[in-house]
Amino acid sequence: MAYLAISDGATDIQATDPTYLYQRIFFFLTTSPTTALILAAVFVFICQMKINLTNAYAGSIAWSNFFSRLTHSHPGRVVWLVFNVTIALLLMELGIYQALGAILGVFAIAAVSWLGSLSADLLINKPLGLSPNYVEFKRAHLYDINPVGTGSMLIATTLGLVSYLGVFGDVAKSLCHFISLGSCFVFVPLIAWITKGKYYLARQSPELIPMIELAKQRNPKYVTLTCGICENAFETEDMSFCSAYMQPICSLCCSLDVRCLDSCKPQASIGQQSDYFLKLFLPKGLVKALSSRFGRFASLLLVINIINAALMMLIYRQMAPSSLSEEALLKDTMLALFFTLLIVSGVLSWLFVLAHESRVVAQKESNRQTRKLIREIDAHQETDKALQHAKEQAERANEAKSRYLTGISHELRTPLQSIIGYAQLLSEKANTPSGHQNGLDIIHRSGLYLADLIEGLLDISKIEAGRFDLYRNTVDLPKLIDQLNSMFAMQARSKGVQFQAKILAPLPQHVITDEKRLRQILINLLSNAVKYTPKGSVLFEVNYRNQVAEFIIRDTGIGIKEGHLKRIFDPFERVRDVSTGNLPGTGLGLTIVKLLTEIMGGDLQARSVIGEGSEFRVSLMLPWVSQGDGSAYEYKRIVSYRGYQRTLMVVDDDPVVRGLLSDILVPLGFNVLEAADAESCLDELESCSPDLFVLDVSMPGMDGLSLAKLLRDRAYSAPIIMLSADAKENQRKPDEQAAFNQYLVKPVNNSALLDAIKHWLVLEWVYQETELDTLALTALKKTVSGNEEPYQDVLEDPSVATIPDHESVRELMAFAEMGYKKGVRGVLDQLAKKDVIAQTHLQQLESLYQGFQFDAIAQYIQTNSQLMCEVSEKPNDEPQ
Structure with a gap:
């Protein structure tokens, strides 16, 4: 374009103006000055925007x-990007490209030195093995200053x-640019050889590696890999491992992070490298002084002003004043500007x-606090681990305690x-000498006491294991209170x-609760109140409001110390002193x-004053119902059953238990077959077909549940009753429960x-008839025949008189x-001494007592004490 312009008569200055050249070219193509000017302006604008934006992006x-x-x-x-574009537009609008030409020429020396150092490293050092065989650009893996590239660039730029x-x-x-370029190819391998490539990585x-x-x-x-800071995914070449965060980190997050203070490469910082380099040439004291605050300030100020001086000198050389006065003025201006900038x-x-x-x-303070916090967190984690370990051990x-209690229960229940x-069986026999009754009574009472103790241990184990069962029963609350009142x-x-x-407060007739557990709570509290009250009184108060029953037991006993009051609810914990050392109890x-x-959803409060007494307050939710489901149970001694003889198969590895069951069942007319284990039972089944099986659960070899499943598999439909000494074994799986x-x-x-x-077996029992049964049957027959006074001849006999309404x-x-x-x-002994009821009734009650038929005793008293009243209240023409 310059040749065409000069050929067309343009001057040398016009031939160096790109805008004039573009205009001449477009005029040559279009032959229209206006069109050529517009096209030249658009072309220059597009080119400048393209060049400046490209450079601005690279610069950004x-x-x-x-x-x-x-x-x-x-x-x-x-x-x-905006910053660089703005600079480019300003330079273009100000038209100072010609003034910057010399500066750009000087900048080209630095650029050639930089590019020459990179080229020399790639073309010489890597083939010769003076540098790693790959290009590492991650800041986390590099020294702050590599003397190979930085040193050769500074030397080449200086030359x-x-x-x-x-x-x-x-x-x-x-040839200054070529000198810079050539020196790079000399000093890059030379410095790498001297430093032995130490400062590349x-x-x-x-x-x-395992993450990759x-x-x-x-x-x-x-x-x-995912960056642990920004949580973005990057290729593995852009990832490094951060020792501060102990996670992978990308290059950008590594550059921006200030927390670590380059802890991943403590010897690779610019400060460490400067100290090492300076100690090679300067005394340690001077190096220490340069590392101080003032030394760093002086070093930074020196570097900045050296750069300023170089720029000033460059500007002074490029301006080239034509006279001495202009040179002096420019020199004074540059010095004033330098010291101002200084x-x-x-x-x-x-x-x-x-x-x-x-x-x-x-x-550093933040890192120190962070490390302290991390140590504290680690300590808490260790404490949590220790607590978790202690919890698991507990x-x-x-569990070991529960298994032990279960094992003890299993071993004790069988004997x-x-x-x-046998105590109950011998007490019911008519030929048992009367002198042995007391001993049998003691044996039976001691056995029941031991059974209750075992049940209490298992209750605690069940509650702690979270497998405690509560049952909803309809309870006659006033009747229960009367029973407790009479008992204590x-x-x-x-x-x-x-x-x-x-x-x-008025009590509802019937409430819904677990009667056994409610009775157990109140009996324990009332028994303790009476036991630990040597003199004075015991007050039992009952209040009922909004379906909540409150039971208060107060006594004037010895009281409990404040320090002991919290211990009395711990298992096996008994407060023993001079006054309570000989009192019986297990502490349960x-x-x-x-x-x-607590398991019933209630609340228990206790308070006590030494020498004044104690108070226990129990609050329980007892919803009332309009009608109970009381059912009367009349006991009579069983002597036989109606129908054909039934065969029972008893399978138990304990011969004593088998003998007991035989002694109970054989006198009633059953044909009892005994087997010591499952194999013997299966052998017996080849010659008989039992109507009912009684199987022990725990047996050597095949256990009772496996035997029950096998019997069901062999199509035996006879009922199966399981006996177990382990109360927890009734929580079986559905398939096991279906076997019995x-x-x-x-x-x-x-x-x-x-x-x-x-x-x-759907049996109908045959009961033993007593003398009173015969008399009552005769009376009923007379009632049906129309006798207006059916009980007159019966009641005339004092031996069969009605039981009177008496406190005892x-x-x-x-x-x-x-x-x-x-x-x-105790009450039967009192009645025998006071002669309150007829001897016939007393004998019948004694017989029921020896058979442990307490429900039958209550029913017998209720029936015979109301017989006369019921007859007298009915009209004479109505049969009873």
Whole structure:
């Protein structure tokens, strides 16, 4: 274009103006001056925008990388892009490209030195093995300064500038750029050889290798790792392992992070490298002085002003004043500007040093606090692990205790079955000498006491294991209170203690609760109150409001110390002193009371004053119902059953238990077959077909449940009753429960076993007739025949008179309904001495007592004490 312009008569100045050249070309093409001017303007605008935007984008990358590493902040590349575009537009509008030509020429020396150092490293060092065989660009793996590249660039730039200034002559001045480029290819391998390539890599990240292998297994085609800071996925070449966060980190997050203070490469920082380099040439004291705050300030100020001086000198050389006066004026201006910038740069350098120092101190303090917090967290984690370990040990110990209690229960229930069963069986026999009754009574009572103790232990174990079962029963609340009143009134009187029960509000007739557990709670508390009250009184108050029952037991006993009040609810914890050392007890009563109260959703409060007494307050939700489901049970002694003879198969490895069951069942007319194990039972089945099986659960070889399943598999449809000494074994899986019909826990009451047999065989018992039964039957027959006074001849005989309404009779009935054997025995002895009821009734009650038929005693008293009244209240023409 310049040739065409000159050929067309343009001057030399016009031939160097790109806008004029573009205009001449477009005029040559269009022959229209206006069109040529428009096209030239559009073309120049597009070219300038393209060049400036491209350079601005490239500059934004360089600026953002440099300042993000220097300041650990990244405002975004858009900021630097706009900044560079603005600079380009300003330079273009101001038209100072010609003035910057010399500056750009000098900048070209630095650029050639930079590019030459990179080229020499790639073309010479890597093939010769003076540098790693790959290009590492991750800041976390590099030294802050690599003397190979930085040193060769500084040397090449210095040689080029010196040549440019004409120090080496005009030829070197013209070839300054080539001198810079050539020197790079000399000094790059030379410095790498001297340093032995030490400063190429500060470290690597072997911790990423297993992470990379795992990522390859997930996706072998595209392997990425997730940055632990920004949580974005990057290729593995852009990831390093951060020792501060102990996670993978991308290059950008690594550049921006200020927390670590380059802890991953402590010997690779610029400060460490400067100290090492300076100690090679300077004394240690001077190096230490340079490392101080003032030394850093002086060093920074020196570097900045050297750069300023170089720029000033360059500008002075390029302006080239034509006269001495202009040269002096320019020199004075440059010196004034330099010293002005010296003051400004000094202030800014000092502020920079202080700000940097403050940032480092703040970051170190933050890191110190972070490390303390991490140590505290680690300590808490260790404590949590220790607590978890202790908890697991406690749970294992608790499970071991539960297993131990279950094992003890299993071992005790089997002999208890024989003890209690034979004691009850011998008491019912008519030929048992009367002198042996007391001994049998003691044996039976002791067995029941031991069974209750075992039940209490298992209750605690069940509650702690969270497998405690509650049952909803319809309870006659006033009747229960009367029973407790009658029971403990006599016990208190025997100690000379006054017992009083008060009903503070009307009670509902029937409530819904677990009767056994409610009775257990109140009996334990009332028994303790009477036991620990040597003199004075015991007050039992009952209040009912809004379906909440409150039971208050107050006594004037010895009281409990404040320190002991919290211990009395612990298992096996008994407060013993001079006044209570000889009192019986296991220390489980109050523990069971508290656990039962809490498991039933209630509240137990206790307070006590030494020497004044104690108060226990129990609050329970007892919803009332309009009608109970009371059912009367009339006991008569079973002697046989109606129908054909039934065959029962008893399988138990304990011969004593088998003998007991045979002694109970054979006198009633059953054909009892005994087997010591499952194999013997199966052998017996080849020659017989039992109507019912009684199987022990725990047996050597095949256990009872497996035998029951096998019998069902062989199509035996006869009912199966399981006997077990482990109360927890009734919690079986559905398939196991389907193998048997009923599950009884040892020790099994004789009447409970007979009731189960009656139910599953659909039997009708034959009861023993007493003298009173015969007389009552005669009276009923006379009533039906029309005799207006059917009981007259019967009642005339004092031996069959109606049981009178007497205080002792009411106590006897209450104790019998509660199953309180000791109370029943005491009242019967009192009735025998006072001659309150007829001898016939007394004998019948004694017989029922010896058979432990307490429900039958209560029913007998109720029936015979109301017989006369019922007859007298009916019209004469109505049969009874």
